[in-house]
Amino acid sequence: MIKGTIHVSIDICKGCELCIAACPQESLALSEQINKKGYRYAVLIKDNCTGCVNCALVCPDAVITVYREPKSAKKREAVEA
Amino acid sequence: MFEDRKMETMTAPAGMELVYRRPSTLVDTPMHYCPGCSHGVVHRLIMEVVEETGIQEKTIGVAPVGCSVFAYNYLDVDMQEAPHGRATAVATGIKRVHPDKIVFTYQGDGDLAAIGTGETIHTVNRGESIVVVFINNAIYGMTGGQMAPTTLLGMVTSTTPFGREQPVMGYPLKITELIAHLPGAYFVTRQAVHTTAHVRKAKKALQAAFEYQGHNKGTCFLEFVSNCPSGWKMTPLEANDWLEKNMLPMYPLGDLKVPGRN
Amino acid sequence: MSHKPEQPRLMKGNEALAESALRAGIHAYFGYPITPQSEILEYLTEHGRQYGCVVLQAESEIAAINMIYGAGGAGGRVMTSSSSPGISLMQEGLSYMACAEIPCLVVNVNRGGPGLGTIQPAQGDYFQATKGGGHGDYRLIVLAPSSVQEMADFVFEGFRLAEKYRNPAFILTDGALGQMMEKVILPPAGSLPHPEKPWATVGKPKHRERNILTSLHIESEKMEKVNHRLQEKYTALQRExxxxxxxxxxxxxxxxxxxxxxxxxxxxxxxxxxxxxxxxxxxxxxxxxxxxxxxxxxxxxxxxxxxxxxxxxxxxxxxxxxxxxxxxxxxxxxxxxxxxxxxxxxxxxxxxxxxxxxxxx
Missing domain, CATH: 3.40.50.920 (Rossmann fold)
Known part of the structure; x- marks a missing residue:
């Protein structure tokens, strides 16, 4: 499986949870801490993010940046294995 | 790892590459909208289209009165803020003196379908080559949750405390269907942004609309069936679920008029 | 262009004003029919094309003033005209334009009121024209012609002042001056220079901040500052x-x-x-x-x-x-x-x- 990760702009996140519902991997949850505005914010809780971008697409505050392993790197890994 | 959210200073983690970031045409400032509000998604999609098609320098937007009155704080293009309901008249003025520019309005249901109904219909009927972005969340958000022309029958708002009753307040107005009948309308579609699949489709519709504007063949009118968690008194997730079950049957999604097809 | 001095013509006030607007190089006129000023709209629809001027009959005076707001905001030299009841409908737009500091020229061919009133000439709109007219603390630059010659001349003067002070200008005339015919020497076309409008919404080049034209300043401190700036402008205007x-x-x-x-x-x-x-x-x-x-x-x-x-x-x-x-x-x-x-x-x-x-x- 392709590996990905996200970055959440913590202080901009309003904790609406739409990204959590949109994540097919159930990788997201709300933080225990609160941000400057008093919201619990979205955090990655599992190491299974695939970088599918779904969370970023539904985010009303554009706080999510998504990264992913390049597909070519994945192929190379497979060959090496 | 990421202290600064500014894209320029953000680097991809080792072995990974950037696959999605907010568009640079969306101003890097927190939006004032309530948690989960659809406005933010539609703002972002418009600005993604503006960035990807490289039209920032020739795009002029018109903001409405309502929750999105501050749209100009977020959309990094030249903008004018119109009186309540008059956005399409303001856009007409801009487009008529700059026919080579890309002009769009961004309006809510109260602005576009109540106080501004006259301007909306006549602008489309003249076939003004502009993009009209219409956010329908069936409520007046900015003023505190009053009934909108698109409020569903039985829906409780602060001015329909017993639910919208047809004998008193009439029917929900399907203005997009009305608009689709006008010969000046070039592209009319109804979209939503409450799921990833809908967001992807909505963006395609916006891409088409901004591209069609260059054809100069009429108005591109896009309704976005949207939520209003605060006005509906629901969590964002409840609101999106309610939207799916109640708004979409009344306001079915899809294209109402497509160039070359109708 | 001919340098021969313009010959006097016999013209109706409304038509002299309309022709003068074309010679003043207006980019756009948006209007709505109402007696006794409809000749302005009619004249411009007929002759505007030769000058490359956008002329559009709006669906209402409300739409017309907002088209002016858009086109003026986008840097155009723009004009509308109406008569008393129609001018009342334009007040909200004028208030927005005064606050957003968008120059334009609005002509009121005053008829008798209040209400639908009469189509005969009157001066009952003086308060409305000179004290603001719409909501909030603002003023228009108000010129009052007393001849057909001035109906033509004050179009130029109105635009000169409107653009100098970034404020809507207003010609307050009446049904008699609009309808009467007199000898008039029209100002030459192209003689009113177009100033730079760096604030206009024309599309944002990469390295300039976006231009925003708004009258909304939700923080009271900012709104008061905007008001002070407007008041300073009105003080400076007194010299005119x-x-x-x-x-x-x-x-x-x-x-x-x-x-x-x-x-x-x-x-x-x-x-x-x-x-x-x-x-x-x-x-x-x-x-x-x-x-x-x-x-x-x-x-x-x-x-x-x-x-x-x-x-x-x-x-x-x-x-x-x-x-x-x-x-x-x-x-x-x-x-x-x-x-x-x-x-x-x-x-x-x-x-x-x-x-x-x-x-x-």
Whole structure:
């Protein structure tokens, strides 16, 4: 499986949870801490993010940046294995 | 790892590459909208289209009165803020003196379908080559949750405390269907942004609309069936679920008029 | 372009104004039919094309003023016109434009009111034109022509002031001046330069901040700052006050009137002088800024001031403020679209003089 990760702009996140519902991997949850505005914010809780971008697409505050392993790197890994 | 959210200073983690970031045409400032509000998604999609098609320098937007009155704080293009309901008249003025520019309005249901109904219909009927972005969340958000022309029958708002009753307040107005009948309308579609699949489709519709504007063949009118968690008194997730079950049957999604097809 | 001096023509006031607007290089006109100004819209739709001017009949006066807001905001030299009820509908838009500081020219061919009123000439919209008209603390630059020649000339003057001060300008005329035909020498086309408008919404080049035209400043401190800036502009505007004086140097009765009334007063002045009464006329040309100093100066040497208007007494308030109690200020007016006659004004002058003589005994 392709590996990905996200970055959440913590202080901009309003904790609406739409990204959590949109994540097919159930990788997201709300933080225990609160941000400057008093919201619990979205955090990655599992190491299974695939970088599918779904969370970023539904985010009303554009706080999510998504990264992913390049597909070519994945192929190379497979060959090496 | 990421202290600064500014894209320029953000680097991809080792072995990974950037696959999605907010568009640079969306101003890097927190939006004032309530948690989960659809406005933010539609703002972002418009600005993604503006960035990807490289039209920032020739795009002029018109903001409405309502929750999105501050749209100009977020959309990094030249903008004018119109009186309540008059956005399409303001856009007409801009487009008529700059026919080579890309002009769009961004309006809510109260602005576009109540106080501004006259301007909306006549602008489309003249076939003004502009993009009209219409956010329908069936409520007046900015003023505190009053009934909108698109409020569903039985829906409780602060001015329909017993639910919208047809004998008193009439029917929900399907203005997009009305608009689709006008010969000046070039592209009319109804979209939503409450799921990833809908967001992807909505963006395609916006891409088409901004591209069609260059054809100069009429108005591109896009309704976005949207939520209003605060006005509906629901969590964002409840609101999106309610939207799916109640708004979409009344306001079915899809294209109402497509160039070359109708 | 021909350099031959323009020959005088015989034209209707409304048409002279419309032709002058084309020669002033307007980019766009948006209007809506209403008597007695429809000739402006008609003339422009017929002749605008030759000048490359956008002319559009809007679906309402509300739409028209907002089209002006858009086109003016986008840097165009823009104009609309209407008559009293239609001007009322434009007030919200004018308030927005005054706050967003968008230059434009709005013409009111004043008819009798209130309400739907009458289509006959009147001056009942003085308060609306000079005191703001819509909501909030703002002013328009108001010019009052009194001849067909000035109907044409003040279009240029209106745009010059509007663009200099980034403020809507307003021509307050009336149904008689709009409909009457007179000799007019039109200003030459292309003689009004187009200033740079770096604030206009024309699309944002990569390295400039976006231009935002708004009248919304939700934080009170910011809104007050905007108001202070507007007030400073209105203070600076005072230097543009203009008037015309006829035989005021020796006048014992000073007539103050604008537009059509001023012409009637000139005739009344002649009739009074024939009878040995030294009357003079002061005609404010700019109603805002109001030529207070000129009025005060002329009143200084007269024993009485008589304000004549085609309304129930509106400009008289500004005259009284200028005179500041130093002289009695009288009023004579007609309403409902009735044009006062020079004889009626003369009778009032004679009455004032008699009354003053009795007092002096």
């Amino acid at each position: 006050a203009r008037h015309e004086a006829f035989q005021t140097d020796d006048a014992e009765v000073l007539l103050v009137a604008y537009g059509l009334s001023a012409r009637i007063c000139q005739k009344a002045m002649e009739l009074a002088r024939e009878k040995g009464i030294r009357a003079g006329v002061l005609r404010p040309i700019t109603l805002y800024p109001f030529p207070s100093k000129a009025v005060a100066g002329a009143a200084e040497q007269a024993s009485n001031v008589l304000v004549v208007e085609l309304n129930s007494g509106q400009m008289i308030e500004d005259v009284k403020l200028a005179v500041n109690g130093r002289r009695p200020v009288h009023f004579k007016g007609r309403m409902g679209g009735i044009i006062i006659s020079p004889e009626e004004v003369l009778a009032e002058i004679e009455h004032i003089v008699e009354h003053t003589q009795v007092e002096h005994v």
